[in-house]
Amino acid sequence: MTEQTVSSAVAVRDTGPAAMVEQYRTEYAALVPSHVNADQWIRLAVGAIRGNQDLEQAARTDVGVFLRELKTAARLGLEPGTEQFYLTPRKSKAHRGQKIIKGIVxxxxxxxxxxxxxxxxxxVVETVRERDSFRYVIGRDERPVHDVDWFGGDRGELVGVYAYAVMKDGATSKVVILNRAQVMQAxxxxxxxxxxxxxxNTNEEAMWLKTAARRLAKWVPTSAEYLREQLRAQAEVAAELPAGDGPALPQPSVDLPDDDESGEDEGPIVAEFVDDDEPSTGWPEAAKPGQGAAR
Incomplete structure (x- = not known):
């Protein structure tokens, strides 16, 4: 970075991380996919930081890390600070135990x-609790049958999670089913x-759902363009950005490992079907009528 760029970055940093997001509005607007409203995306990013003192302090620790994580969300077109893309404070050994921002899809x-x-x-991505009724036989049932007494009170502890997709031709994708032990392994x-x-720890059920959704994504067509961008954004600390009106985005002070909260390799997922030659163990392997993004 040039002395002028560093000076500009320091000057903006003094006004706070949220103001920095506003400063680099042009750069982020150039990164988000065309279907995403850039102004709304910026408002979400700014609101997530301004509304949480812990996040704001973590962003100040290494503003380059914070802005890099927002780059990932922008390239994917996901909403930062929501269940599409979490922003979480994370202790960093490289920063002597201080918290920095970690973005999680x-x-x-x-x-x-x-x-x-x-x-x-x-x-469909859905969790199963101990008092639910769940039936699925591989080779016999096209989809799981999951009965829930929504008005019967406590459904009990989480015991499993499943996910599947209904294709536009009406066919059902591979059904992914995980029991508690498999989720705990992840x-x-x-x-x-x-x-x-x-x-x-803050939203355990959502992480059960994510673990199943990630497994499902290996068996259904997925937007390869966006996942390639995700892999690239997470792997690059100094990714190139289109020129904008403001100074270049400051970079993280150190390289950080890209650990994932689901405990699985993100990896690119190509938009094609994969042959189902995976042996079934434990529960058969797949989302949630209420919580999944069924449309």
Whole structure:
């Protein structure tokens, strides 16, 4: 960075992270997909920081990290500070234990990317609790039968989660089903699982849904363009940005590992079907009428 760029970045930083987002409005507007309202996206990003003191302090620790995470959300066209794209404070060893911002694609974000591929008419992602009735036999049932007594009081603890998609031709995708042990295995791979701010601790059910949605995304057409951008945005610390009216976005002070809250490799998902040669163990493997993005 030139001395002038550094000076400009420092000057903006002194006004706060939210003001920095406004400062780089042109750059972010150039990154979001054409179907996304850039002004609304900026308002969401600014509101997420201004409305949370912990997030604002974490953003100040390394503003380059904060702005980089917003770049990921912008390229994906996902709403920052929502269940599409979480913004969470995370302790960083490289910053001597101070908190920095970590962006995490949520289950609603994954489902949104599935819809963008244009091949599905609906996505179902649902958790199962111990007092629910759940039936699914591989090779016999096209889709799970999940009965819930919505007015019967406590449904009990989470015991499983499933996800599947209905294609536009009416066919059902591979059904993904995970039991508690399998979800806990995914959680154990998450570096941030013990953080007070981790979605595993602040919104556990959403992380169960995300784990199933991620598995489903391997079996249905997904927007490869957006996932490639996600991989690129997370891998690059100093990604190039289109020229804008303001100074270039400041970069993180250090390289940070891109750990994922679901404990799984993000990886690009190509927009094509994969042969179902995966053996079924435990529960068969797939979303939620109420919480999934069924349309």
């Amino acid at each position: 949520g289950y609603q974000g994954i489902i949104e990317l599935i819809y963008r591929a244009g091949a599905v008419s609906s996505v 959680k154990a791979k998450s570096d941030g699982r013990n953080s007070d701010y981790s979605p595993w």
